[in-house]
Amino acid sequence: MKKTLILYTGGTLGMRRSESGYIPDADLEGALERLLQDAIGQLPSYDFQALDPLLDSANMQPRDWYRIATLIRDNYSQYSGFVVLHGTDTMAYTASALSFALQGLAKPVLVTGSQIPLREMRSDAYNNLIAALLLSGSDEIKEICLYFNGKLLRGNRAVKVSSGSLDAFTSPNYPCLGEVGIQINIDRNALLEPGDATQFQIPESADGDVVLIKLFPGISSLFLSKVIEHRPRGLVIETYGTGNAPTDDCAFTSQLEKATELGIICVAVSQCLENVVDLGKYAAGSALLRAGVIGGLDMTSEACFAKLNHLLAMGYPIDKIKELMETSLCGECTPS
Incomplete structure (x- = not known):
């Protein structure tokens, strides 16, 4: 049986309204359970873990990249895949950093989020989350990917190009790894070849200055x-x-x-x-x-x-x- 670990770091997907604007909501786990209950049996089973404190991605620091990498490393043997829920502003930085910290990865890690919170009407969060969960059960993907709005991108090739469109990310210098529409199409020729062995590298001092x-x-x-x-x-x-x-x-x-x-x-x-x-x-x-x-x-x-x-x-x-x-x-x- 496939089992995925969902790591919730913060970001728009799990936010709620407040007097000062959108803020991270710690009650995302319950909302996901209610939302995904009809899909039980069609998706990999999952466990949910939230970072403490939750972060708007604009507040992400290099040390936070390695906190996420450490959680994946420490839980690596227990799960067949990982989904990292992250804010869009610095998502490409985190996806890139994870690729260097977790070299030789032999399982899929999907970094995703949304432009509109899960609790809001017309949210893109549901489709992004469902697709990322499905892809986290893939036997073909063995690298850090960024998934957004139907596009599966290599994490360290992705850039954010829009704050006002649901199609927020692109990969300007490398082909998409796959597209999720009516069918899920993976470009096997574009996927990273798995390494001979995992080479997880998590430095003690995270900031290279x-x-x-x-x-x-x-x-x-x-x-x-x-x-x-x-x-x-x-x-x-x-x-x-x-x-x-x-x-x-x-x-x-x-x-x-x-x-x-x-x-x-x-x-x-x-x-x-x-x-x-x-x-x-x-x-x-x-x-x-x-x-x-x-x-x-x-x-x-x-x-x-x-x-x-x-x-x-x-x-x-x-x-x-x-x-x-x-x-x-x-x-x-x-x-x-």
């Missing part, structure tokens, strides 16, 4: 210098196009050189949803390469941030981290 900045016209070297003064261990830079930056400003590239000399690992991703970073394509990108910046290939900003944070939190040497940032660990990027 990574900063994410977005380039914009007029960005000054002073701005970058203030970021570097903070001495983060990692810096993810959302560049233009294929990895371009304002390199006419020598002081700007000098700050990046200073950062790499200080041991700060700098990785360039693209502001374009559909992208592949190639720092050698244009002179404006080559200057970053000479400054010691690493190209983030076709990773999303969320996946790059979570990956760099994870590698730093795990305590790998700088040279090893640089190598791994350009290596696909769990399908998060397409190697060049």
Whole structure:
């Protein structure tokens, strides 16, 4: 018999109205029992566990990613699949982080949520939850997935693209793993090949101290210098196009050189949803390469941030981290 563990972290799906707006509702378990009672026998059986405290996903921190990963690790042998109920705002970050913490996974983990609370009319929560539960019983899926509005996406390839549509997520640089409509269609060729063994990696110190900045016209070297003064261990830079930056400003590239000399690992991703970073394509990108910046290939900003944070939190040497940032660990990027 298939059995799923539902981990409720908070988020819109389980929220209720209050005087100050929607807030997490701790009574979701009873609501789910009433809602799913007619589907008994058609879905995997499940246990329900709520995080304490429940979190709006805007309040999620790296330590919360690893709290979720720890719960999956500690219950791994008892369940055939897992469903993580999560807010949409940072869902792509959490799905990415879980993929790095739970490498070599041999069971499905579905991260899902909703745009409208379960208790409200026209809620998308029911369909998302039912589909995620069904998929959690799959023998084919052996990775961290994000499921939303009929689309099964690789967790570390997903991005949120809408706050006003039920079709809130997409996977710009990798095909959907499957679609749930009248039929459930899984693209077996797109699924991650299972590893030889589980390689769960949950660091003792969750925060790798990574900063994410977005380039914009007029960005000054002073701005970058203030970021570097903070001495983060990692810096993810959302560049233009294929990895371009304002390199006419020598002081700007000098700050990046200073950062790499200080041991700060700098990785360039693209502001374009559909992208592949190639720092050698244009002179404006080559200057970053000479400054010691690493190209983030076709990773999303969320996946790059979570990956760099994870590698730093795990305590790998700088040279090893640089190598791994350009290596696909769990399908998060397409190697060049």
